[in-house]
Amino acid sequence: MAKSLDEMFPREIVEALDKYIIGQSDAKKMIAIAIRNRSRRKLLENSIGDEIIPKNIMMIGPTGVGKTEIARRIAKLANAPFIKVEATKYTEVGYVGRDVESMVKDLMAASIQLVQSEFSALKEQEIETRVNEKLLDLLMPSLANTMEITDIETSPRDKFRELLKQGKLEDKEVEIKVNPTSRVEIGVMGNGNGMDDIQEAMKNLGSIFQQPRRRKLSVKRAREILKEEEFDRTIDKEKVIEEAKKRTEEMGIIFIDEIDKIAGGSNPSSRGEVSREGVQRDILPIVEGTKVSSKWGVIDTTNILFIAAGAFSLSKPSDLIPELQGRFPIRVELNDLSADDFYRILTEPSNAITKQYEALIGTEGVKLDFTEGGVRRIAELAYEVNQNTDNIGARRLYTIMERLLEEVSFSADQIVGQTIPITEQYVNERLENVVSHQDLSRYIL
Numbered sequence: 001m002a003k004s005l006d007e008m009f010p011r012e013i014v015e016a017l018d019k020y021i022i023g024q025s026d027a028k029k030m031i032a033i034a035i036r037n038r039s040r041r042k043l044l045e046n047s048i049g050d051e052i053i054p055k056n057i058m059m060i061g062p063t064g065v066g067k068t069e070i071a072r073r074i075a076k077l078a079n080a081p082f083i084k085v086e087a088t089k090y091t092e093v094g095y096v097g098r099d100v101e102s103m104v105k106d107l108m109a110a111s112i113q114l115v116q117s118e119f120s121a122l123k124e125q126e127i128e129t130r131v132n133e134k135l136l137d138l139l140m141p142s143l144a145n146t147m148e149i150t151d152i153e154t155s156p157r158d159k160f161r162e163l164l165k166q167g168k169l170e171d172k173e174v175e176i177k178v179n180p181t182s183r184v185e186i187g188v189m190g191n192g193n194g195m196d197d198i199q200e201a202m203k204n205l206g207s208i209f210q211q212p213r214r215r216k217l218s219v220k221r222a223r224e225i226l227k228e229e230e231f232d233r234t235i236d237k238e239k240v241i242e243e244a245k246k247r248t249e250e251m252g253i254i255f256i257d258e259i260d261k262i263a264g265g266s267n268p269s270s271r272g273e274v275s276r277e278g279v280q281r282d283i284l285p286i287v288e289g290t291k292v293s294s295k296w297g298v299i300d301t302t303n304i305l306f307i308a309a310g311a312f313s314l315s316k317p318s319d320l321i322p323e324l325q326g327r328f329p330i331r332v333e334l335n336d337l338s339a340d341d342f343y344r345i346l347t348e349p350s351n352a353i354t355k356q357y358e359a360l361i362g363t364e365g366v367k368l369d370f371t372e373g374g375v376r377r378i379a380e381l382a383y384e385v386n387q388n389t390d391n392i393g394a395r396r397l398y399t400i401m402e403r404l405l406e407e408v409s410f411s412a413d414q415i416v417g418q419t420i421p422i423t424e425q426y427v428n429e430r431l432e433n434v435v436s437h438q439d440l441s442r443y444i445l
């Protein structure tokens with residue numbers, strides 16, 4: 001199994017990010033250090049460890065250079081609770097909408113899911129066996145009548161157990177009791193979509209009046225339900241919550257994207273500004289360290305690491321209220337991407353765009369062959385268009401690729417079995433015209 005985030009050294013975190021994100025080494029480094037410092041702190045004795053609070057990071061950089069992408073990748077690495085939120089989603093306390101405290105609850109929900117799946121992985125075998133035995137209990141009476149047992153050596157139960165394991169009884173029907181309450185509870189434990197507490201309470205209330213119902217289901221579906229019930233029975237929920245809370249408080253990371261969108265900015269008189277500043281003010285205590293009460297108990301945010309990111313094209317970090325600026329002491333700038341970076345983005349990551357298109361078109365039996373010259377040319381043109389019109393960073397690659405492969409994408413069925421070499425010439429033929437006319441590229445690319 002891959003190392004979990006809290007065991008990784010900064011160098012390893014950077015290496016893992018390198019697989020997907022080209023350049024931006026400063027940002028990757030700072031984040032890796034900040035993450036590692038949490039694990040270091042955990043090893044300290046309490047007296048000094050308590051004094052060390054995480055240094056929150058603000059990532060600043062033009063649009064489309066990888067800010068959000070870094071967050072997405074950390075989320076995939078993270079074995080630590082991690083969520084990414086958009087600052088624009090929140091409203092000031094007292095207004096309709098989500099208040100900022102809900103991000104802490106969402107983090108906790110993510111943590112619970114994480115811990116729960118870890119715990120259940122440990123018990124997987126045990127639960128599997130028990131569920132199968134239960135299914136056998138249910139199946140035996142009806143099966144014994146319909147199926148002939150020729151083999152006298154093995155008992156019928158063993159025989160059916162074997163069949164069940166081989167998946168040969170999946171479509172048989174069994175009757176089980178479906179308990180509405182247990183289903184709700186799983187929803188509460190499982191999904192981190194931050195459903196409002198009131199809504200949830202209503203749902204729980206509703207389920208009190210619902211009696212468990214007997215239903216006929218396929219073995220396959222019954223297994224899913226029995227498994228969930230069995231999980232609930234074997235896994236100590238209190239323990240899950242306790243562990244999840246500990247991890248949230250000690251290792252949790254909240255990535256606040258689009259922080260620039262709640263900064264004051266150019267026209268302070270417009271409406272809505274008040275609310276934006278309100279959101280900033282609401283965020284303050286959470287970043288500073290406060291206690292958020294949730295249905296899982298009180299969560300202390302002191303040691304949660306916050307990473308904020310924003311393009312700050314219309315506003316500056318200094319447009320944020322000063323208190324908030326001060327709570328993000330580490331600033332990292334992400335750099336503009338060069339044509340060379342574009343080339344690497346097109347080819348290097350394991351999910352690189354060229355690979356995506358190859359796979360996509362490949363499903364219809366047409367092979368795309370990206371030549372080095374062709375890809376270089378794509379990168380150059382993307383860079384050129386960015387310079388001449390708006391600079392939208394690596395997102396330009398998507399628009400260019402879409403345009404470039406429009407014809408192949410449309411008529412792949414006509415050329416099944418062929419290989420299309422994407423050479424420099426091919427790229428030029430298809431794109432040069434559009435790129436050289438600024439007005440045209442403004443609309444098309």
Ligand SMILES: Nc1ncnc2c1ncn2[C@@H]1O[C@H](COP(=O)(O)OP(=O)(O)OP(=O)(O)O)[C@@H](O)[C@H]1O
Nearest residue numbers: 020021022063064065066067068069311345394395
């Ligand atoms: N450095 C990079 N390495 C690899 N891919 C990148 C890089 N920068 C951007 N991309 C690609 O461009 C897309 C857009 O990048 P991303 O979402 O990170 O932009 P952003 O910096 O968050 O911009 P915005 O400020 O507009 O939100 C990503 O989906 C990713 O595929």
Ligand SMILES: [Mg+2]
Nearest residue numbers: 067068069257
């Ligand atoms: Mg972004």
